Amino acid sequence: MNRSDIENWYQDLQTRFCEGIEAIDGSTSFHSDLWDRPGGGGGDTRILSDGDHVEKAAVNFSSVWGETPVQLTEQLAAAGDSFYATGVSIIVHPRNPHAPTFHTNLRYFETNTGSSWFGGGVDLTPYYLYEEDARHFHGVLREVCDAHEVADYRAWKQQCDEYFRLPHRDEARGVGGLFFDHLTDRLDEVWVFQRQLGDRLLDAYLPILRRRIDLPYGEREVRWQEIRRGRYVEFNLVWDRGTRFGLETGGRTESILASLPPRARWDYNFEPRDGSAEATLLRVLRDPPRWWI
Amino acid sequence: MNRSDIENWYQDLQTRFCEGIEAIDGSTSFHSDLWDRPGGGGGDTRILSDGDHVEKAAVNFSSVWGETPVQLTEQLAAAGDSFYATGVSIIVHPRNPHAPTFHTNLRYFETNTGSSWFGGGVDLTPYYLYEEDARHFHGVLREVCDAHEVADYRAWKQQCDEYFRLPHRDEARGVGGLFFDHLTDRLDEVWVFQRQLGDRLLDAYLPILRRRIDLPYGEREVRWQEIRRGRYVEFNLVWDRGTRFGLETGGRTESILASLPPRARWDYNFEPRDGSAEATLLRVLRDPPRWWI
Numbered sequence: 146m147n148r149s150d151i152e153n154w155y156q157d158l159q160t161r162f163c164e165g166i167e168a169i170d171g172s173t174s175f176h177s178d179l180w181d182r183p184g185g186g187g188g189d190t191r192i193l194s195d196g197d198h199v200e201k202a203a204v205n206f207s208s209v210w211g212e213t214p215v216q217l218t219e220q221l222a223a224a225g226d227s228f229y230a231t232g233v234s235i236i237v238h239p240r241n242p243h244a245p246t247f248h249t250n251l252r253y254f255e256t257n258t259g260s261s262w263f264g265g266g267v268d269l270t271p272y273y274l275y276e277e278d279a280r281h282f283h284g285v286l287r288e289v290c291d292a293h294e295v296a297d298y299r300a301w302k303q304q305c306d307e308y309f310r311l312p313h314r315d316e317a318r319g320v321g322g323l324f325f326d327h328l329t330d331r332l333d334e335v336w337v338f339q340r341q342l343g344d345r346l347l348d349a350y351l352p353i354l355r356r357r358i359d360l361p362y363g364e365r366e367v368r369w370q371e372i373r374r375g376r377y378v379e380f381n382l383v384w385d386r387g388t389r390f391g392l393e394t395g396g397r398t399e400s401i402l403a404s405l406p407p408r409a410r411w412d413y414n415f416e417p418r419d420g421s422a423e424a425t426l427l428r429v430l431r432d433p434p435r436w437w438i
Numbered sequence: 439m440n441r442s443d444i445e446n447w448y449q450d451l452q453t454r455f456c457e458g459i460e461a462i463d464g465s466t467s468f469h470s471d472l473w474d475r476p477g478g479g480g481g482d483t484r485i486l487s488d489g490d491h492v493e494k495a496a497v498n499f500s501s502v503w504g505e506t507p508v509q510l511t512e513q514l515a516a517a518g519d520s521f522y523a524t525g526v527s528i529i530v531h532p533r534n535p536h537a538p539t540f541h542t543n544l545r546y547f548e549t550n551t552g553s554s555w556f557g558g559g560v561d562l563t564p565y566y567l568y569e570e571d572a573r574h575f576h577g578v579l580r581e582v583c584d585a586h587e588v589a590d591y592r593a594w595k596q597q598c599d600e601y602f603r604l605p606h607r608d609e610a611r612g613v614g615g616l617f618f619d620h621l622t623d624r625l626d627e628v629w630v631f632q633r634q635l636g637d638r639l640l641d642a643y644l645p646i647l648r649r650r651i652d653l654p655y656g657e658r659e660v661r662w663q664e665i666r667r668g669r670y671v672e673f674n675l676v677w678d679r680g681t682r683f684g685l686e687t688g689g690r691t692e693s694i695l696a697s698l699p700p701r702a703r704w705d706y707n708f709e710p711r712d713g714s715a716e717a718t719l720l721r722v723l724r725d726p727p728r729w730w731i
Contacts, residue, residue, distance in 0.1 A: 178707065192706045203706065313685040313694075375698070382675035383685055392606040392676055399707045401606075405668070407705070411698040413485045413496070414471065 146336045148229065151253050152208050155233040156189070158251075158343045159206045162235055163191055165347045166204075169354055172197035175204065180397055184211035190400045194407070198358040200240040203403035206233050213256065214394045227257040233343075236404045237350070242370035244357035245271035245278065245319065246377065247350045248404070250387070251339055263335045264326035267346065268309050269353075270319030270377060272370045274426045278353045279320040285349040286323050286342075293338040301325045306433065311380050316430045318380045369423050371410035378409050439629045441522065444546050445501050448526040449482070451544075451636045452499045455528055456484055458640045459497075462647055465490035468497065473690055477504035483693045487700070491651040493533040496696035499526050506549065507687045520550040526636075529697045530643070535663035537650035538564035538571065538612065539670065540643045541697070543680070544632055556628045557619035560639065561602050562646075563612030563670060565663045567719045571646045572613040578642040579616050579635075586631040594618045599726065604673050609723045611673045662716050664703035671702050 163175045173196045181187040188207030193199055208231040232252030239246070248268050255261040269282045283302070290298035305324035310317055323342075328335045381388050381404055391401040417423030456468045466489045474480040481500030486492055501524040525545030532539070541561050548554040562575045576595070583591035598617035603610055616635075621628045674681050674697055684694040710716030 190706075194706065201704075201706075313688075313691045371701070375702075378671060378702070379675060379695075382672060383682070389676070395606075398606045402672075402704060403706055405704040407703060408664070409668075409671070409702045409704075411494075411695060411700060411702075413483075413487065413494075413696055414692045 146333055152231050154340060155231060156206050159204050159233050163204050165351055166199055166202050166237060169351060170196035170199040182209045186210050188400060190403055192403060198240055200238050201407040202237040204235050205400050205403060229255040238406050239354060239358060241358045241360060242272045242362050242366040243360040244354050245269050249346055251343060262327045262329045263339055266305060266324040268305055268319055268322035272373050273422050274429055281353060282349050285345055289342050289345050295331050295334045296338050311376060317433055371408050372412060372415055374406035375409040375411050377406055381405060439626055445524050447633060448524060449499050452497050452526050456497050458644055459492055459495050459530060462644060463489035463492040475502045479503050481693060483696055485696060491533055493531050494700040495530040497528050498693050498696060522548040531699050532647060532651060534651045534653060535565045535655050535659040536653040537647050538562050542639055544636060555620050555622045556632055558632060559598060559617040561598055561612055561615035565666050566715050567722055574646060575642050578638055582635050582638050588624050588627045589631050604669060610726055664701050665705060665708055667699035668702040668704050670699055674698060
C-alpha cells in the first residue's frame, strides 16, 4: 500500500461509481473537470446535471500536497510541516423525492513526519422514509464492517449519527451510516477494509435508487424535497468540518460546494401536517428509532 | 433615550416598514409570530410569503436579555455577566429578478456593567445591475450620514464592503451600503442618527422596488436569481457573524434563518456568457467600481 496504489484505487472507484449512476440515469453522463491546486496537486471533479433520474451528482477525486495549513496543524495535531492527502467524495441528489440523497467520502492523509491515517463516511438522506431502504443501507455497511477486525460498526454508526446532525434544528441530517476518522493503526488492514467498503457502495445505494425513481410524485413532494434540501445546505455550510475547512483555507470552492443540492427552499417555520409522510420522516430525524442500529 | 424608547421605536419602524412593503406588494400581508426566549425576552417575527411582487420578506423585532453567552464575552469583551439587546432586522426578497434584495439590521446592546452601544447595517443585493438603483441607494444613505457628526459615511460604506463579502468566491454579496458596530460614544447623537436612518430606509429601497417589479422576465432571469440567492445563502451561513452566533448559541432558528431566500440553486461552476447582463453584475461584484462611493 502506497500513495499511488491508493490514488489509483480511488480513481478507479470514481469511474466505477460514475458508470453505475449513469447506467441508472440513462439520459446523460458525467463531465470531468480537471483542476490544479496552486499549492500542489489537483483533482478531477465529475459532475452529472439535469439527468432524468439524477438531478445532480458530483464525484470528486483529489490528490493534494504542500505546506500544512495552520488550521490543520491545530485541528489534527499533525506535527509535520508538509502534508499529502488524497480522497474521493461522492454525492448523488436524485430527482424523485422518494429517492434519498447519498453521500460518501473516503480519504487518506500523510504528514512528512510519518503520521498517516484513513478516514471516511457514508450516509443516506431520505425525503420520505422507507424503512426497508434504511435497513438495506445499514445492512450492507454492517456486513462490510463485520468482515474486518479493524472496523467497529457500532461505534462508527454512532459517530455518524453524532456528526451528521443539525444542532440548531435538533434533527439528524438523515438516517445515518458510518463515520470514522484518524484511523492510524493497522493501516494495511484498514486499507483492505476501505476498499471493500468502496466496492460495496453501489450495492448499498443503487438498489434503493432503482426502486424509488419511478414512483409518482407531484408539487407537494418536490416542495418538501426542496425544504429538506435546505436543511442539507444548512448542515454543509454551518456544521460540516470539511466544507468549512475547505472554504476557510482557500480550497477549490466549486469542488467543495459541488455537494450542495441543485435546488433548495426556505419556508418560514414549515411544519408538515400531523400523520403525513413528511411528519413521519421528521419524527424519525428528531428521535431516531433503535430498529436500524 | 432608554430601553423602552428604543424598543418602541424599533417596533414602530417594524410596523411602518411592513406597511410600506404590503402597499407595494398589494396581494398579501405580513403574519406576526410572537415568541419567547427561554433565557429572557422574546420577539415578533413578521413574515410575508408568496406575494405577487414580494416573494418573501421577514421583519423581525426582538428584545432579549439574560446571562451573557460565553461566545459573546469573548467576542465583544463585554465585562458584564448579563446583557440586554434589542433590534430590528429586515430582509426583502422580491419576486422579480430585476428587483434587488434589501437587508437592514439596527440594534442596541447593554451590559450590566454599564457598557452600551449601537450597531447596524444596510445593504442592497441586485441580481441585475442598475447603476441608477445603486446610486439612489447610496445617495440616501450618504444624505443621512452627512447630516450627523457621529456618522462616518466613507468608513461605514467601506466596512460594509468588507463585511458583506464572500472570500471563497472573491465576490461582494451585493452593491453595499453601510455597516457600523460598537458605537459607544455620544450615544444620544447616535440614537438620533439611527432613527433618521430608520426613517429613510423606505426612501432608500421602495423607489427601486417600485420601478423594477413590473419589468418582464423569464426562466433565464429566474435561474440566475436562484444562483445568486445561493450565494446569499453561502454568505449568511458561512460568514455572517450574527447568523453563526445565533445558531451556535441556541438562538431561535426560524427567526435567524428567516433571512434566507425562498428559493436557491447551485449549478456547478456556472459562469454567465461574456457580455451578458449577468456577466456585468458579476464583474462589478468581483471588482467594485469607484463610481458609487
